[in-house]
Amino acid sequence: MYGANTVCIVASSCPSAEPTHYTFSHLPDSAETAIISRMRIFIIGAKGQLGTALTRCLNTHTLTLRDLPELDMTDREALSAEIDTVQPDLLINAAAYTNVDGCAQNPQLAYRVNGLGPQNLALACAEHDIPLVHVSTNEVFPGRKAAGYDEWDTLEPVNPYGRSKVAGEHNVRALWRKHYIVRTAWLYAPGGRNFIHAILRFARERGAIRVVTDEIGNPTNVADLAAAIKLLMTTGQYGTYHFVNSGACSRWEFANEILRLADLENVLNEQILSSEFDRASTPPPLGALNNNVGAAIGIALRPWQVALADYFRAEALDS
């Protein structure tokens, strides 16, 4: 399934010690050296799902962790002052306004956070000549491609969240050459407000759930995404990447797998269509991503079912 030089991300908890099965043979010597050495890394959005996973994954480096309310990335002056003080070697943007229905209700705020925020980050990184890792979404695509979206496909968002994230991507690309734009999808993390927790809560409270069959994506373990970003961030291979656990499924199939792993197979999982589900934002129906560019430099994420099972094992150990 993976090429000889491919790094298959398998560490769901992303321990600080490098797992032995990682191979760096595909990376230039300088990148390998950089991965091992200690960097000053500035993470904005550090309290979110991805920010928390990155904090854990990158803990051998010197981290500066920022989030609301202490630092608002839409405040250009405050951001610039922070970067001046910290003088980081690299900046990772894990911050965003991720409530897609909230974005539909307040598109101005969505643009401000997801468009202007990355603009400020790109300008600050350009000023200090440091690489920027910026995280984006599958919702920049319209969701009409059954084969899944490639990194070079045309952006055509269908909702305000997607439009605001496209604005962020454009700003980063236009303003700073040393960028890694990493699109991902359907993130889940321990303690996060995400699909897994919603399914488990409804299943336990109501004994039955109703889930859509016509929304397709890639469930992605945030620890795997953090591990992939860790590999990418020192390669110098700037560009756009799709980092998702491999394979795709419908929301209904994802829910079925969650119920199975939680020993809740007795819970009725009724199939419905998105049209039966009233919400402010319309997600792209066929919104899966294909990882071509990351795989070409040897970074691929394991299948979503394996990553999900690992997540449940880790949660069971923690509880």
Ligand SMILES: NC(=O)c1ccc[n+]([C@@H]2O[C@H](COP(=O)([O-])OP(=O)(O)OC[C@H]3O[C@@H](n4cnc5c(N)ncnc54)[C@H](OP(=O)(O)O)[C@@H]3O)[C@@H](O)[C@H]2O)c1
């Ligand atoms: N979650 C998904 O399923 C998913 C799917 C595809 C792509 N993505 C992308 O992946 C990235 C990480 O997502 P996530 O799920 O980790 O997000 P998350 O859990 O919602 O975390 C985002 C963090 O950013 C903070 N934040 C919001 N506005 C900010 C601002 N103006 N300045 C500084 N910090 C701010 C949030 O603070 P508050 O909580 O106080 O607002 C929160 O701590 C985002 O770029 C997102 O668009 C996520």
